[in-house]
Amino acid sequence: xxxxxxxxxxxSGLLTALLLSATADAQENSPQNALEAAASASxxxxxxxxxxxxxxxxxxxxxxxWPSLDRALDPTEEALSRxxxxxxxxxxxxxxxxxxxxTHSLTGLDQSASGQARIIGNWSLLNRDGPxxxxxxxILENRHLLGQAISPASLAGxxxxxxxxxxxxxxxxxxxxxxxxxxxxxxxxxxxxAGRIDPGDYSxxxxxxxxxxxxxxxxxxxSPVLPIPDPGFGIAGGGFITDHIYALGIVSDANGSLxxxxxxxxGAEFYTYGxxxxxPAKDQRYLTNVHLGVFHVDxxxxxxxxxxxxxxxxxxxxxxxxxxxxxxxxxxxxxxxxARRAVNAGLMxxxxxxxxxxxxxxxxxxxxxxSLSDQTTAEMFYRFxxxxxxxxxxxxxxxxxxxxxxxxxxxxxxxMRLNL
Numbered sequence: 001x002x003x004x005x006x007x008x009x010x011x012s013g014l015l016t017a018l019l020l021s022a023t024a025d026a027q028e029n030s031p032q033n034a035l036e037a038a039a040s041a042s043x044x045x046x047x048x049x050x051x052x053x054x055x056x057x058x059x060x061x062x063x064x065x066w067p068s069l070d071r072a073l074d075p076t077e078e079a080l081s082r083x084x085x086x087x088x089x090x091x092x093x094x095x096x097x098x099x100x101x102x103t104h105s106l107t108g109l110d111q112s113a114s115g116q117a118r119i120i121g122n123w124s125l126l127n128r129d130g131p132x133x134x135x136x137x138x139i140l141e142n143r144h145l146l147g148q149a150i151s152p153a154s155l156a157g158x159x160x161x162x163x164x165x166x167x168x169x170x171x172x173x174x175x176x177x178x179x180x181x182x183x184x185x186x187x188x189x190x191x192x193x194a195g196r197i198d199p200g201d202y203s204x205x206x207x208x209x210x211x212x213x214x215x216x217x218x219x220x221x222x223s224p225v226l227p228i229p230d231p232g233f234g235i236a237g238g239g240f241i242t243d244h245i246y247a248l249g250i251v252s253d254a255n256g257s258l259x260x261x262x263x264x265x266x267g268a269e270f271y272t273y274g275x276x277x278x279x280p281a282k283d284q285r286y287l288t289n290v291h292l293g294v295f296h297v298d299x300x301x302x303x304x305x306x307x308x309x310x311x312x313x314x315x316x317x318x319x320x321x322x323x324x325x326x327x328x329x330x331x332x333x334x335x336x337x338x339a340r341r342a343v344n345a346g347l348m349x350x351x352x353x354x355x356x357x358x359x360x361x362x363x364x365x366x367x368x369x370x371s372l373s374d375q376t377t378a379e380m381f382y383r384f385x386x387x388x389x390x391x392x393x394x395x396x397x398x399x400x401x402x403x404x405x406x407x408x409x410x411x412x413x414x415x416m417r418l419n420l
C-alpha cells in the first residue's frame with residue numbers, strides 16, 4: 001500500500017499546482033511548431049533521436065513554471081550549443097524514471113521501477129550547412145532498476161497481461177541502442193537511414209507516439225497487431241511522391257536486441273514494414289496523417305516463432321493546435337503479434353498551461369492465442385511541465401480481462417523526465 005500512498009500524494013501535489021497555475025495566461029509557446037520542426041528533422045517518428053532533440057531544443061526557448069531552474073541550466077545549454085556550432089556534433093542528455101504499481105498480481109510482485117539515462121548524438125559530417133546533410137546518429141543508454149525487484153517492462157508478466165505496460169523502461173544495463181547514418185535526400189523531400197536502428201521509429205508513425213513523453217502502454221502507442229522487434233541492423237527510407245503523398249519502408253533484423261549488438265545474430269530473418277500515406281504538408285506529418293501500412297516477419301527459427309504478416313489503417317488529426325485525435329484498425333495472421341485484430345483510438349489535449357499535456361486512449365484486441373478472450377486496455381495520463389527541462393507525468397492504466405488472469409487490473413504510474 002505504500003506505493004499507492006506515494007502515487008496519491010504525488011497526484012494531489014500536481015493537482016494543487018495545476019489549480020494555482022490555472023489563472024496564468026496561456027503561453028505563447030506552440031508545441032505544434034515543435035512537432036512541425038521535428039517532422040522535418042527526421043524521417044522517423046517523434047521518439048527518434050533527431051526528432052526528440054529538436055522538440056527538446058525548441059521547448060527550452062519558451063517560458064516555464066520554474067524559470068530559476070531554466071536559468072541555472074542556461075550555461076550548460078549554451079556550452080552545448082557552441083560545441084554543436086563549432087564541431088557539427090549535437091549532444092543532448094536525458095534521464096527518465098518510471099514507477100508502476102498494479103492492484104493485482106499473480107506472483108506477489110505488484111511494484112516496479114526503473115530508470116533510463118541516455119546520451120543522444122547527431123553529428124553532421126556531410127554537407128553540414130547544405131540541403132542534403134549526412135549525419136552519424138547514435139544513442140548510448142543505461143536502463144536500470146530503481147529500488148524494486150522488477151522493471152515496468154516486466155510487470156505485465158506478473159499480472160497476466162498480454163502486452164507491455166511500460167515501453168522502454170527495462171533493466172538491460174548499458175547498450176548502444178542505435179547507431180546509424182542518416183542522409184537527407186532531394187533537398188529534404190526524402191531521407192535514408194542505415195545501420196543499427198530502432199524499427200519502432202519507422203513503423204506506423206503517428207504524432208503522439210513517444211513512450212518517454214506521452215503514453216506508456218504498447219497497445220496504446222502502437223497497434224498490438226504489429227510485432228515490432230528491438231533495435232537491430234537495418235535500413236529505412238522514405239520520401240514525398242507529391243506535396244501530400246509519401247511512402248516509407250523499413251527492413252530490419254527480426255531478432256533485434258538491445259543487449260546483443262551483433263550482425264543478425266539469428267541469421268537472415270527480417271522484419272519488413274511499408275506504408276503509404278497522406279498529410280497536408282511535409283511538416284504536418286506528425287500532426288495530421290492518414291496511412292495504410294503492411295508488414296511481414298520471417299520465421300524466427302531459434303526463437304521458435306513462425307512468420308507473420310498483416311495490415312494497419314492509421315490516422316490522426318490535430319485541431320486548433322491543442323487537440324489531437326487518433327485511431328487505428330489492425331489485422332494480422334500468425335503468432336508473433338500480441339493480437340490478431342485490434343482497434344484503438346484516443347486523444348491528446350493541451351490545456352494551455354505551459355507545455356502540459358493530457359492523453360486518453362483505448363484499445364480492444366483479439367489476442368493471437370485463440371484460447372484467450374478479447375482484452376481491453378485503457379490509459380490516461382497528465383504530463384505536468386515543471387520547467388523547460390523537467391516534466392512529471394501521472395498515469396493510470398485499466399486492463400480489462402487481461403489474457404492470463406481472471407481479475408481486471410489497474411496499473412498506476414509516476415514518470416519523470418529531465419533533459420539537457
